[in-house]
Amino acid sequence: MQRLSDFSATVIEKESMAPGIWTIKLKPEKLRLRILPGQFFMIRAWSSKDPFLFRPFAVSGKNPDGSVDISFKVVGRGTELLAECERGQKVLMRGPCGNGFPNPLGKRLVLAGGAMGIAPLLFARHYYENSIRTLLLLGITGEPEWEPFSKAILQKFPDTLLFSENGMIGRKGTIVDGLAEILDENDEIWACGPEGMFHAMGKIEERWTLPIWVSLERRMACGYGGCLGCAVQTREGPKRVCADGPVFRLKEILWDEP
Amino acid sequence: MQRLSDFSATVIEKESMAPGIWTIKLKPEKLRLRILPGQFFMIRAWSSKDPFLFRPFAVSGKNPDGSVDISFKVVGRGTELLAECERGQKVLMRGPCGNGFPNPLGKRLVLAGGAMGIAPLLFARHYYENSIRTLLLLGITGEPEWEPFSKAILQKFPDTLLFSENGMIGRKGTIVDGLAEILDENDEIWACGPEGMFHAMGKIEERWTLPIWVSLERRMACGYGGCLGCAVQTREGPKRVCADGPVFRLKEILWDEP
Amino acid sequence: MNPDKRMALNIGGLEFESPLFIASGVWPMDSAEWPDGALNGVGGFCTKGLTLRPKRGNPGIRVWETPCGVMNSIGLQNPGIKAFLEQEYRQLEKAGKPVIFNLSFETEEELLLLLGYIMDTAGNVPVELNVSCPNVSKGGLSWAQDVNALERVVTLAKRNWKGLLWVKLSPNVSSFTETALAAEKSGADAVVVANTWLGTAIDVSRLEPVFDNIHAGLSGPAVFPLTLRLVWETYAAVKIPVIASGGVCTWQDAASMIAAGASAVQVGSALFSDILATAKMYEGLSSLLEKRNIGSVADLTGIAHGRRRDTNREDLRHG
Amino acid sequence: MNPDKRMALNIGGLEFESPLFIASGVWPMDSAEWPDGALNGVGGFCTKGLTLRPKRGNPGIRVWETPCGVMNSIGLQNPGIKAFLEQEYRQLEKAGKPVIFNLSFETEEELLLLLGYIMDTAGNVPVELNVSCPNVSKGGLSWAQDVNALERVVTLAKRNWKGLLWVKLSPNVSSFTETALAAEKSGADAVVVANTWLGTAIDVSRLEPVFDNIHAGLSGPAVFPLTLRLVWETYAAVKIPVIASGGVCTWQDAASMIAAGASAVQVGSALFSDILATAKMYEGLSSLLEKRNIGSVADLTGIAHGRRRDTNREDLRHG
Ligand SMILES: Cc1cc2nc3c(=O)[nH]c(=O)nc-3n(C[C@H](O)[C@H](O)[C@H](O)COP(=O)(O)OP(=O)(O)OC[C@H]3O[C@@H](n4cnc5c(N)ncnc54)[C@H](O)[C@@H]3O)c2cc1C
Ligand SMILES: Cc1cc2nc3c(=O)[nH]c(=O)nc-3n(C[C@H](O)[C@H](O)[C@H](O)COP(=O)(O)OP(=O)(O)OC[C@H]3O[C@@H](n4cnc5c(N)ncnc54)[C@H](O)[C@@H]3O)c2cc1C
Ligand SMILES: Cc1cc2nc3c(=O)[nH]c(=O)nc-3n(C[C@H](O)[C@H](O)[C@H](O)COP(=O)(O)O)c2cc1C
């Protein structure tokens, strides 16, 4: 695997996916990136020490010119500054971080994304397009802001199965309801989304004995495995989301323990 | 006089005067500025709280479109960020700060600038162009970096009297030597430059009994007269360079007192 | 700015229209110099530190920028209480905002004289005893560093002052809550938490200390988490109102201080980087009350003490 | 990076190739995870805080960004000394950089056991006693808050340890120099000044404390001026080497710490914002020595103490 480093990259494209949600293409200046779906980068679009920390973002795509796509929602200062970047601007990147998803078993790969959590799964979908069968699911809440985002995803991947909690778009229901409907016992599930979604998925894993891999989020200070700020408790003891994850086997995770 | 306020302005032009020295035109978004030579603005070309403080810059020109010119040398982080601004970018300004030079007496106005200290005098020269006789002097050290700057000044004001300490350009000698040569006892002097220059000028004031006004520099936290960080001791007690100055009668200043 | 009744509060019997005050030492005493609108949303402001006799302040560099902060070594430059009362104060009175007299003194006699002069000219105005200035060699910080001296001087002030009595404490002491308790016990109506944090700066181009006094006081957003800690602890220890002062720059900062136990908040260095900072905080706090349906800013005070995180984990992706 | 002999130094009899160390708790213990080049210019690094028994660390949010800083409440998560020695340490040994064992303990017995295990497996390596961790309820900070306990424990360590003994002090104490003097008197070879500064954070979206422990440790550039002050004062008080730790991000910061009295400097949070921070500091410091014609970095230590500003005014416009 490629060793992590800090490097400079150029914004070579910037596209609005929906109000407040952007996809940008970042091209490293010197490096040639080797990355797997589920890996992520720490990014800072400013040279000041304030904000002090990099921000973590999943890779949502990789392009032939060596650039990577990051799809993100503006939620605070860091993402605001990133969204203000214009084409040609330089940003700092740290990565590739984490391990990404393990090699798929080769059967059907069900990719279940909750809202913005779909980002790393878009990369997975694209990455395995020509090698294995994949099925992309997107689940959103009923908040209107997610409607245009869902449409943007559908436009890119028209066969996406879409679920909204209030039925405003796609089928009505949660993504876990949806999974229960479509699952085959040979499937493998990769998921990314809010933790509530993972909790509900725990039951699926019990019932179907399918392998479920989930990509977690934690606040991160370093992203390189040094600070232990991003710990999650697992059956094998505490793990670092940034360096041991962000992808874990769902049943390994001890949600209820500190 | 116009009350000070914080406002946003747009960089509408940016010109390199010499390596590391820039002139930028800043146009306030809403305000119409009323300013006198010697007044200055606090500027920040970043939205972060780091760097924390605004940076003070003299006005070096005022244009019919309502914009002001700032001519500055890159010396640290704040000026670096300002120099990185591209046309169209927004900056924050605070001002107009200070009182500027008093109304000239109407005789010949001798404007003596030491290196970058010429900035406010360029505005004065332009401001009084059609009303009174002015004479612009520029004095620089022998450091090569000042040569292209001097040429840029000469190009703009070809009748500038130029002095360099080692004679590399213009006449050889300090600006104070130069003043001694050309002064007329009816002259009035406005000066801006390093303090060493003012000390030397003290003797001129004694010998010629001319009014000499000087524009001072101090580190500033607020620029609006609140923090007392920019104090200078005068015969009338401590004064604030930002609000009571930056222009003072040379003989009022007590250099040797804390 | 829309005035909002929910923002009004009572400190020690006195009504203020907003919990946001301008801290001592950052605001011009000549109202002719006040930028338009900058006092919107301000409940009152503290004067520059006043002393019995005029003071020219410290020589050398007085302000120095640090990461997200600023250090100062002003040294209490002021015209002396008499000149202040005769000149600046006449102006300030007319400004229509409560003025809090920030006082520094080296001896108990000086304090008594200061209070006497103020009483004669201004009456029972609120005073803030600055027992915490790090930038003067005598008086200042030393009061706060000796709990007995602190008790003595606050007791004396209380006996000789009918107006509101705030005591502004220093973070540079052995036990902060001990000094807060001492101030409370001795009759303070409120404690101001806190003055600047003692720091040092070196000028690398000369490899020399920046300040003639070597040490100086650090303020600004850098110290916010530190002062917030003191506010939390003080609120848990005393019953009198706590007034926060340290690094407050945004309405979120102000809300944090209040939730941690502050009744009111002072805004200082924030004004250096945005002269409308207080006005913006007022808007932000006022919307917070509105959104959360909180009837009065006083109900926000200390609200975080009752609450511990209900999960031991946060869910970062809010679907 | 060009190795520079002038950057080498001796601390308590041990040679290090650079005065720049990586602070405890910010660096992965698995050398397979180290980014290329990131240890260039590093004189050695401190392990994550090690304890006798394994620790899972604190629940809840563990890191939180602040203006120019970061707060942490990790709670000493580590596999315990035995597992560490058997696994990570075998890796680290091969890395070719001195490893300083950062140790936390609740009782004197624990300390003795820790030292015993280390002696058996690693020999007389340098140790850094962490008597200053703000994030654990027992042990940690409490050692530094009680001068007698501190003296007892350092004396005990000294008697039972032949290797280098650093004592890492807490800024959150009554009198910092008193604790530094106590460490010196009890046999410390060097004092590390200092650990993180105690702060609090409130999550405004919930009006709750961010951390389960409410308080957490602040580090990063925000605290630089504060820790620099402690370094200055400690250098003036003790004779043993002072090792600075607090907010050092640039070579100018490192030079300031050294000029104020540090023999060496630890780099912690700076790495969060630039993984090559230490390598860049090395270059910068090395050029400073070159430009000023200073023969050895040791000659820079404390240089600012001899110097007061020669003028009481600065001339800002250098023509
Ligand atoms: C492994 C990983 C992958 C991610 N991938 C994506 C992605 O592809 N697209 C996307 O939109 N978002 C993604 N996120 C979330 C993203 O990192 C946050 O939205 C972002 O850090 C918010 O920064 P801010 O400055 O705008 O918000 P602020 O709230 O101002 O940030 C303050 C601090 O909190 C941290 N923080 C805030 N929210 C989060 C969060 N949800 N997760 C982790 N740290 C947080 C910030 O990093 C920062 O340190 C990912 C997070 C992780 C851990
Ligand atoms: C009234 C006034 C008018 C000025 N006019 C001009 C001008 O027209 N053109 C020009 O090039 N420069 C001018 N200066 C100087 C200019 O303000 C500084 O060069 C600038 O602040 C440096 O900022 P920095 O971040 O690049 O440097 P840094 O050294 O990184 O700044 C660190 C801190 O020191 C302060 N500082 C550093 N140098 C000075 C200085 N010389 N004067 C005041 N504060 C300083 C900064 O403002 C900042 O707070 C003027 C200064 C004053 C007081
Ligand atoms: C330039 C300056 C001057 C100050 N002068 C005084 C003073 O005279 N008396 C006082 O009690 N506090 C003084 N202070 C402290 C402030 O009132 C305030 O308590 C401190 O700066 C922390 O708050 P802040 O971070 O919001 O600035 C001064 C602070 C600054 C920055």
Ligand SMILES: Cc1cc2nc3c(=O)[nH]c(=O)nc-3n(C[C@H](O)[C@H](O)[C@H](O)COP(=O)(O)O)c2cc1C
């Ligand atoms: C995430 C994190 C974990 C830390 N863990 C430890 C520790 O285990 N032991 C210790 O002595 N110091 C620990 N520290 C303190 C640092 O070693 C350092 O002393 C402090 O952060 C100040 O320096 P800095 O501003 O350069 O980070 C930790 C700091 C951080 C940020």
Ligand code: FES
């Ligand atoms: S973020 Fe530092 S270990 Fe994961």
Ligand code: FES
């Ligand atoms: S800079 Fe604050 S009074 Fe002049």
